[in-house]
Amino acid sequence: MTSKTGPKGLSRRQLLLRASAAGASFVIGSGFIAAKDAAWASETAALKPETFATLVQMARDIYPHDRIGDEFYVIAVKGYDDPASAEDIEAGIEALDAAARGKGHASYLDTGWERDRVDILRGMEESAFFQTIRGGLVTGLYNQKAVWPVFGYEGESYSKGGYIDRGFDDINWI
C-alpha cells in the first residue's frame, strides 16, 4: 500500500502565484472599473479591446469579490478571446450595451455604479449569452488555484501529510 510520503512543501511557482494573488487583492480595491486602455485589454487576439474590457466588468458584476483583483477575472474569461467564439461574444456584448443604452447609459462600461449594471444584467439573465458567461465563470474563476488563498481554502494536502498534524481539529472557539 502507499507509504507515508514526507511533506514536500510548495513549489516556487505555487509560492509566487500565492504571493501575487495576495498582493493584487490589496492593490486593487472594490469599485475598480476595467479600463479600456489597460494592458491586457489592448492585447486581445480576436475580440475588440472594448468588448473584452466589458466582458471582464461583466464577470466581476456577476461574481463580485472585492478582495479579488481584475487579473483573475481576466484569466476567467480569456478563453473567449478566440476566433471560434468571437462572433458570439461580440454579439452578446453588443446586446449588453444596447440594454445599457436602453436605461440611459452610454454603454455597459460607462454605467458608473454596480447597482445600475446589476440591474442591466438582471434584465438579461435568462439569455443564452448571460448563462454561458455565468456558467463558465463557476470553474473559470473559482477553479483558479491562485484565488483560493483569498477564501482561505488550502487545496491539495496529501503532499503535506494531510491535516493529521496540521490542525484538522484545531477549532478553539466552540
Place this chain on the structure above:
Amino acid sequence: MSAPFDLNDDTVVVIIGTGAGGGVLANELAQKGVSVVALEAGGRYLPDDYINDEWDSFGQLAWTDPRTTSGDWRVAKDFSGLPAWIVKAVGGTTIHWAGASLRFQEHEWKAKTAYGDVLGANLLDWPIDAAEMAPWYDLAEDKLKVTRTGGRDGLPGNNNFKVFEAGAKALGYEEVHTGRMAINSAEYDDRLPCQQTGFCFQGCKWGAKWSAAYTDIPRGEATGNLEVRDNSHVARILHDDSGKVTGVEYFDKDGNLQLQKARIVCVAGNSFESPRLLLNSASPMFPDGLANSSGQVGRNYMRHMTGSVYAVFDKPVRMWRGTTMAGIVQDEARHDPSRGFVGGFELETLSLGLPFMAAFLDPGAWGREFTSALDEYENMAGLWIVGEDMPQETNRVTLNHDVKDRWGLPVANVNFSDHPNDRAMRDYAYRKGAEIYDAVGATRTFPTPPYPSTHNLGTNRMSEKARDGVVNKWGQTHDIANLFISDGSQFTTGAAENPTLTIVALAIRQADHIARQMSSGEL
C-alpha cells in the same frame, strides 16, 4: 482454468461493472474458486493516481458519458446532462464514496407494512429482513473495517464535526458521534489509518478508506480466478432460444466489438446503466428488454431525499480539513409520522472544497447574495441530509433513442420528481439542520439543493412476487435463472441510510448463493 479466460469459455461468470456490488461479488466468487470475467467500462486508477483537486479528480474518474434528464427535480435544470455523480473506473463509485456505512433499521426492510399505503408511492416490503441480513452485515462490516463495529474505535472528530456536535447536543440530540465509517481508525487490512487529508470524495491517496479498487479487486485477481478487463463497455446481453443468457457483447479497449460467453451474467453497472443494459438487450423473444415481464425494469428510481445546510460563523471553521463525512446525528432516522412524513433521515457532516462549493451551493445563483456567502468559506460548517425517499413508478430510467453514446447505443433518460413526502421531509430536515448551527451562533445558514445523485437505487427492484419487481431475494431475475442483478438497483426501498454497506452485504450473500447453485448444478 485460470485467468485470463478465453472469449469462448462458457463456464465463466461474467460480471458487468466493478463497483461496490460487482467488485465485491467478483472477489467473493474468485475466493470460492469460481472463474470470473469482470468487464468494466472505465480504466484503472490506484491511490498514487488520485488527485487532491476536485475538478481534476472529477475529470479523471467521473462518468461523463451522455445521459439526459426530465421531471421537476432541480438537477434536470442545473445539471441536465449529469443526473448522477458517479465513477467510471475499476472499483466504481467506491473510489469517490465517503465511507458512511450504516445498517438498515429493522422496520425499513418492510416499508409497506411499516408506513401503510402512501398515495402515489409504489412501496413494497423487501422479501428479506433484518434477521436474515444480520450475519451478512457482520461480514460486510469486517470487510470494510467499519469504525464503531467489531470493536474498532471511532474516528477523531474534525473541526466541522466539533461545530456540528456542539449544535446537535445543544438541541438535545443524543445519538451524535463521528459515524460508522469504512475508514481505518487504526491500521487494519494492511491499510493506513486516516491521515485527515480531507479529499475522501476524490479517492483516498493513503488507502485509509475502503475501496474495491485496491482491496477486493486485486485480491480477487491474486487467486487466479478473476480476470478484470478494463475499458470494456458492455453493450448487450445475449440469450438462447430457451431464454437463458449465454454471454455479452462489449466494446473492448480498442473499440472492437467482442463476444464473451458466460454460464451466468451478473449486472452491476449502478442504477442507470443496469436497467439501460437490460432495455438495450431487447430481442424478439424479450421485446421489452431482458427480465422485464413485470414492466418494472427502470422504474422506482430512488436517489434518497437529500439536501445540505451550510452555516457561516463569525470565526473560522475550516471544514475541509479532515474526513469529509465523519459525523452523524441519528435521532431523526426513526419512523415517526407525527413529524408530517413517513420514514426518517440522517444528518451527516459534509464539506466541499471551494471549487465544488461554488458549483453546488446554489446552482445558477449570482450576485452579492451568492458571493458574500462564498467570501465566508473559511468560516463555514456543513452537513448533508440523507433520508428515505418514496419509490414512484414514474421516476424511471428509459432509453432515449434520440441521443446515442459513442458506441451508437441509446442513452439513459432519467425522469425524477419529488414525492410530497420527500418534500415534507426535506423542509423539516432543512429546519433541523439550521437549528443545529443556530444553536452555536451561526450568523447565516443556507439550504442547499440536492447535488447530482450519488445514491442511485431501485431500478431493478427485489420482490417476492415476479409481477412486482425484477429480482428475487437473491438478486436473481425472476424471468431468467442465470441472470443476476448485483448492485444498488436491486433495492426495494431506500431506507434512511447510505446504501453501500447494504450493497456489499447483498453481494457477499449473492456470491454464496451463486456458488452453491453452481456446485449443486442448478445453475
